[in-house]
Amino acid sequence: MAAQERTSSDFTVEIKQTLGGESITRCYQCGTCASSCPVAKMTDRYNPREVIRLALLGQRENVLGSDTIWLCASCYQCQERCPQEVEIADVIYALRNIAIREGKVPKIYAEFAATLTRDGRLVSMSKFLEKKRIEYGLPPLKPTGVEAIRKILSATGFDKLPISGMKGEST
Ligand code: SF4
Ligand code: SF4
Structure with a gap:
């Protein structure tokens, strides 16, 4: 063999x-x-x-x-x-x-990973969601502290994975 x-x-x-x-x-x-x-x-x-x-x-x-x-x-x-x-x-x-x-991740999870790396959230806030929060009487979301999150992602090697949104092959 x-x-x-x-x-x-x-x-x-x-x-x-x-x-x-x-x-x-x-x-x-x-x-x-x-x-x-x-x-x-x-x-x-x-x-x-x-x-x-x-x-x-x-x-x-x-x-x-x-x-x-x-x-x-x-x-x-x-x-x-x-x-x-x-x-x-x-x-x-x-x-x-x-x-x-190996970057073999369903597209939705690759998108979550990219958004987490970029915004510090799994799902980006949109104008639509902001409006809905106001309608439901919810306070505005606080900043995520994305720099701290990026440090964690870097320390754990998450940002080197091919799903971090930077190199992005996905299934
Ligand atoms: S319960 Fe599932 S994992 Fe455990 S021995 Fe049976 S088939 Fe295998
Ligand atoms: S969904 Fe629950 S029961 Fe089914 S494989 Fe996963 S852990 Fe096991």
Whole structure:
């Protein structure tokens, strides 16, 4: 096998070496997570058992390149119930973090990241929103202290990610 080829175990090792992904190989595909998952009840586009199965099969591009891993609501119900103590929600975070490093992020999250970097908010204030706040009797929003936020983003390396709005490839 050529040195640069990846095997399914390459992806498994990559996940296990990523914070949160350590427990993935304990999965024996019982499906308890899927039957506990409120998102899986709402849509057949998301099933945590399938995500883990695909990951263990080395389906790297399928797992990281689709928006499926972004549908998890991080409720941890699956993690509470898994008989194998797979930290499923944390595995999903690990997969997201691998995807983020490669700029594979749904457009909406890339936009949130860019707005956070630029304005210190996830969503920009618009004239429309300002007007609505007045209508509802809400006070004007205070400045965000964007310089402090940028310092945090820089210290954590967030601003170097390809989703920070500066280099911006996204799915
Ligand atoms: S509940 Fe645990 S062992 Fe069962 S399929 Fe889900 S992750 Fe795997
Ligand atoms: S943490 Fe995610 S995968 Fe687990 S039950 Fe909640 S929504 Fe489903």
